[in-house]
Each structure stands twice: as structure tokens, then as C-alpha cells.
Amino acid sequence: MFESAKPLLRLALPALMALPVFYASQAVAQAYPDKPIKLVVPFAAGGTTDALGRIFAQAFSQSIGQSVVVENRPGAGSAFGIDIVAKSPADGYTLLWGSADGLAVLPAIRTNLPYNAEKDLTPITLFAAAPFVYALHPSIPAKSVADFVRYAKANPGKINYGSPGVGSVAHLATALLETRIGIKLTHVPYKGGSQAISDLISGQIEMTTTSPTVILPFVQAGSISAIAQTGQMRSPLLPNVPTMVEAGYGDFVVGSWFGLLGPANLPDGVTKALKETSERIKANPELQTQFKQVGADLMDARSIDFKAFIKDNIKMWKDVVSKAGIQVQTE
Template sequence: MTYLHGANSARRRFISASLCTGLMVAIGGAHAATDYPTKPATLLVGFSAGGAVDQVARLVGQGLGKDLGQSFVIENRAGATGTIAAEAVARAKPDGYTLLLGTQSTMVVAPGMYPKLRFNPVKDFVPVSLVASVPLVLVVHPSLPLHTVQDVIKYAREKNGALNYASSGPGGPQHVAAELFSTMAGVQMVHVPYKGEANAIADVLGNQVPLMFSNLPTLLPYIRSGKLRAIAVSSLERAPSAPNIPTVSESGLKGFEALTWFGLYAPAGTPADIVQKLEHGVKVVAADPDTRAKMTAQGMKVEASDSASFKQYMASESVKWGDLVRKSGIKPE
């Protein structure tokens, strides 16, 4: 009996100590999360410095740093449609100090292109906030007798599958926008991929390739100078920076939408209060007049969504573009 009493006492002491330890860990974890950030964080970008993704990341990084009181250092890890950077973030410690500025190319198109992708965009990330989006615009060389979406569709049918279009490379927004156009219009066109947007635009300007989709801000100077003719924008609503250009949707392909979008992601398992701090930080960034002016000047629509709505949006985008990639047989170079 004495032995059993001693064993029970020892057991009670062990349970009590375990509970205290667990409580201290929980309190310590909560305290650490509440104090976030206590050191500089890294914001990874899967594309080269100077491009649109990099520019958005720098604006977001500067704004988050100002709001949260720590530096957010931009690190470019370009390659494989942004998946190199995404994989690094997916494997990072979920403490809010390694983040990703991701795009639709990386997070919803690449999974269909790369069968052995070493991360899952849904399971391995917490979508923090949709940051901004940019419409694309369908342009043709002005020597062509094409002025409307219906003209382009008719021309593609007359060419019987021999109409070429340029893009910055497989799986990019220009490529998938053109494939969506072909699918919805019921026509066939030939993809001519380039290593980068600038090279593709150069050949459309030179009439080596007759048409392309590309980001509206990039093409606006050529449209305004008459070097390219705008047919339609890819957003559901007309772009404020080019209100005279109709949408593809209003021009006959109802519901057509293809955007370049940018979102902030954290590794799965990141504490909810850290996600909330980052989400709030993006909203502060989006509300800053100087930041909004810079994004708007680049033709971007500032979004700053909450985490839940961004997660829903990403889910719908994954279905839409995943189906298109499979049906169109889009493959990496």
C-alpha cells in the first residue's frame, strides 16, 4: 500500500510538472508570436530583379517593414516559373520570417505543368493576401485588318490553325491567356514562345509574329504611339488606364478573364496571429497613397484581400487554370 501511494504521488508530481511545462511553452509561443517580428524577414521572389513581380515585392516589403518595424529583405531566386523560390518557402520554418510573393503562374499554373513539383500550393502554404492584379491586352500589328475580337476569331479560322501568337514563355500569363482565348473562341493558334516578354514584344512590333497577349502597362506606350493596335483587355471590367479599350468578355467571349496577379504567402503552419499581422500589414501598404499611386501608375489594381477570401480565390483559379493546362497540353520548355 505504501508503495502504491508513493507511485501515485510521483505520478501526480510528473503530471503537474508536465502541465506546467506545457503551459510555459504555450505562453512562450504565444508571446513570441505576439512580438512578431523581432528580426528581419525575407520575402522571396521567383523572378528576376526589375520585373513586375520584383517591383511589387519591393513595394510590399517596404510597406510591411514600415508597418511592423522590421526589414523585409527581397531575395530573387529566379527560374522554373517561380517554383524554385516557392519550394524554398514551402520548406521554410513556419515562423513568418520566410515569405513568398507568388503569382498565378507559380501557384496555379505550374502544378499542372510540372508533374513532379516538390511542393503543393494548397497544402504547403497559407495564402496571406492577394496584393494586386494587372490585366493583359490582346494586341496585333497595325498592318493587319483586325480591329475587334470577332475579327481575330474570323482571321484565326481563315488561317486554319496557322495563326501564330507570341508569349514570354510556356505557362506565363501571356501564354495561358491566349490558350484560354483559343479554347473559348473554338479556334486553333500556334504558340511561339520567347525567353522573356521584351523579346516577344519586339517580334510583334516587327511583324514577325502578328499578335500576342501581354500586360497592359507594358504595351500602353506602343498602343498610344500606334505601333500596336489594341483589340481588347483581359479583365472583366475595362481598365481605368485605358477605358476606350473594350474587354474580351464584352466583345463576345462572355466571362473571359485572365489576369497577372500577385499574392503574399507564408509556409503552412504559420501561427494565425502572425498571418493576421501580415494581412493587416498588406492592407496598410495598400492604403498608403504613395504606394497606391506607384501601383496604379503601373496599371495595377490594388487588391489587399483577407486571408480567407484569397484562399477561396486561389482555389477557383487552381481549378480554372489546372483544367486549361491539362486540356491544352501546356508543358515547360
């Protein structure tokens, strides 16, 4: 009798040994979170990423009944803050409010990052996206994309455009415009977007790529013109500015995006709990309004593989970098 039972015992033993691990994982997930969560925003306070991260943190905190503390850790184009999260314990108490800048663009333009965006993080959920606006100084005689293309082709290299810096999403979104419509612009990198806007208003540069929120008051005042935006649909902040799709560039949809990530090897139960809560708070009317006021649209990420999404974005931006002849940074 006992001899005949041995094969069954051998088959059952691995499963029995795994039970403590399974139940321990379930217990951790059920108890989570039992202390405050730190949300790292890898940019300085006051910008779009920071504003959205704080709105998210407040709504998330209210939903789970636990504090979510925003910690700004700017530096190296967001690489510094991302690396902090990548090297944190995988317990769900240090999370990243990440964006396209550090998760897709930097990996496309830098080979010396201290983290691997595809391997060192656990993508939890894609939360929101924000389009860009191509803005011009009134000295450029263009009221539409077609006008701009004609003028730019007649004046190659004479239009100076400002960006928040080399390798920023705004920089590459303008490089994409150049390669897509066959024009040549001159890049003027700044250490932030605000100085680019100031110089655009004063006429030191002729163009910049920025967010609807930033550009809105200047468009309303007539000091800057907006010829197109890059979202799938028009931003409600700029209902009279057409999209690139409407301008005849059917698949020209690009912008920044924002999501929640943790360190690699985050427990499945914790990841699931964070994703479910993130999706649930998107139904919060106050959060929806606040995100729209900052110029971002919430995304239904329930069917989106965030990990694959990041991989595809890195590939896309690497292609833009190659076609635009942008030098990849190796040091």
C-alpha cells in the same frame, strides 16, 4: 473531498497543459517581427512581379518599422524561389511574394514540381491583380475582338502568338482565348516577354498577350494595336481598350494575381499580424498610385479565402490545359 475533485482535475488537465503553448504562441506573435524579414521574389529583377514586390516591401517595412529585404530567386518559371520559401523555417522571417505563375499555372502544367502549392505554403493574403491585353501586329486587319475572331477563323493556325514561355500565365490566357472562341493559333514560346514584344513590333509574330504597362508605349506609338483586355474593368492605362466582358464574353475575366505567403505551418498569430498589416497598407495613397502605374489593382482580400482561391485557380488552369491539348510536363 479530494476524490470528488479528481474528475474535475482530469478534465482540466489538458487545458492546463495547453496554456504554456498558447501563451508562448501569443508571446511570439506580440514580439514579431523583431528582426528583418526576407521577401523572396521568384523572378528576376525588373519585371512586373519584382516591381510590385518592391513597392509592397517598402510600404510594409514603413508600416511595421522593420526592414523587409527583397531577394530575387528566379529559375524554373518561379519554382526555384517558391521552393526556397516552402523549405524555410516557419517563423515569419522568410516570406514569398507569389503570383499566379508558380502557384496556379505551374501546378496545372507540371507534375514534377519540388513543392505542393496547396500543402507546402501558408497563404496569407491576396494582394493585387493585373489584367492581360491581347495585342496584335498592324498587319492583322482587326480593330475589335469580333474582327479578330472572323480573321482567325478564316486563317486557322496562321496567326503566330508569342508568350514568355510554355506554362506562363500569358500562354494559358491565350490558350483560354482559343478554346473559348473556337480559333486555332500557333504558339511561339520565348524565354521572356521582352523578346516577344520585339518580334511583334518587327512582324516576326502577329500576336502576344502581355500587361497594360508593357504594351502602353507601343499602342500610343501605333506600332501595336490592342483589341481587348481581360480584367473585370478597363485598366486606366488603356481606357479606350474594351474588356472581353464588354466584347460579349460575359465571364471572361482572367489575369495574373499577386499575394503574400509563408512556409507551411506558419503560427496563427504571425499569419494574422501579416494579413492585418497587408490589408492596412492598401489604404496608403502612394502605394495605390504605384500599383496602378505598374498596371495592377489592389484587391480587398478580407473576405477571400486565399487557400481556396489558389485551389480553384489550379483547377481552372488544369481545365484549360486539358481543353487546349497542352502537354503536361512530367520531367
